[in-house]
Amino acid sequence: MRADAAGERGAAGRFFDRVAGGLRVWWTMLAISIEERLVYRGDFVIGTLMRFLPIVTQVFLWTAVFNATSRPDIAGYSRNDIVAYYLLTMVTRAFSSMPGLSGGIARGIRDGSVKKYLVQPVDYVAALLAARVAHKLVYYLVATLPFAGVFYVCRDYFPPAPPVGTIAAYLLSLVLSFLLGFFMEATLGMLGFWFLEVSSIIFAYMLVQYLLSGHMFPIDMLAGIPTGIGGTTVADVVRWLPFEYTAYFPAAVWLGKIRGADLARDLALEAAWVVVMAVACRIAWWRGTRRYSAFGG
């Protein structure tokens, strides 16, 4: 009996050792990535502030549109709602956008640098995730101040703060949008195992993503455009795709456009998309590395 207990403790101990070892490796990868990112912190600050410039033109454009029309709102959005929406999509994009991820993966496959992950005891997807978390942490560290400044200046455009439950749902949707953006772009990059050049596929993805994510305008504005199929609108079709979770959805949650059962259902759908894309990413990695061949030292 005592031997069994000792054996169980030993197995549990080995399990915890492995978990602790894995976490140590992950933490080391994270620390290295953070140091790399901080080298260009000046560029980061300037780049962050500049990303707000297109929003300035959008604010003036929509103000002019509302001036010219007698409508109090467009697709349920007042002028202030639209300004707040664009600012909130900037926050979502700060989580979900993955600049250089898919291109970097495809390049690594093409030039052979990915092969080190085949011989080292480091999981490639985990390493990429750690690097991306580091990238985002440094980004938030540097970007918080300019974001806070812009949001303070524009505070009158926002409705009163939503209830705590909505804020919690908003934060959850942001974390999920980060994971969804990561796994979607990582999967895209792994197409490099099958195609020598994926830049055109990446471009097509960016185009679709930009249009259908709600980055350009709230998805609700497509609700009046019929597809011609069984009374469904373009907005209905877009809502069944994962793109809206990378810009529109969190912003709409904060603004109270999605509530109650709809909110719970959409959060579940977003989580489901994360799982689907994470599995797709794993499958792409397994199957890709099986057919991968490289030469050289």
Place this chain on the structure above:
Amino acid sequence: MPRHLRILATFARACLVRDMTFRGNFLLECLTSIGWMSMNLAFYLLVFTFTPEIGRGTGWSREPFFAFVATGLVINSIVQALFMPSAEELTEMIHTGGLDAVLVQPLDAQFLLSMHRVDFSAFANGLVGLGLLGWAVSRMDHAPPPVAWLLYPLFIACGVAILYGLIIMLAAATIFMGRNQSLYDFWFYLTNFSRYPAEIYAGPWGGPLRTLCTFVIPILLVVNVPARVVAMPLTDAAWASMAAAVVAAAGALVASRLVFQAALARYRSASS
């Protein structure tokens, strides 16, 4: 000048040969830029399902606005084709010492650095822009007078000259700073202000911004002036803005020349 034109033609021919060597890639690049442009056009069409015009009483209803957009496409395609590819290479040339080789050539360095590469695929948007302009003008309530069509290319050239001046000054900043990726991003974000009619910049924030982008960095004159020539009646205010565009274009060319020369005087070679 004929010598410079001959050399420019030689550069263009070499770039065209290179583009035609990789025809698939060339076609893809054309489709790429047309794809982005189509997306923006779809956005503008969507906006006009909610409003009859951009700004109350401004006159920028759907057709004049699309004439404005078309003008922007034509100007930007010229700039993207003729100047941007060369300017983008400058940072690399400074790091590798390639700029040294340019400076010892028996040719003006600014000419060589700003025009040695031509991106023919960027003209695709310009061609679509011309088609869009024809469509928009044919559907407008008033046809532009013949003088408008004479003035239009002149003010397209003024818009191109203003943007060229800006690019050269940013290229000069590269020489000063060694690295300026953010400044090139800044160029794209800055030109974003020229994408809409100047009338949208109104109110306590918009007024000063409009003044800044008209008289300090004359980015609002780039598209607004030629677009107004064909899309709006030629009023006294229009003639005044045309004069401002000519002055701004000349000023941008002179200022960029001075800044570029000052930057070259401070250049220290990176090569051994």
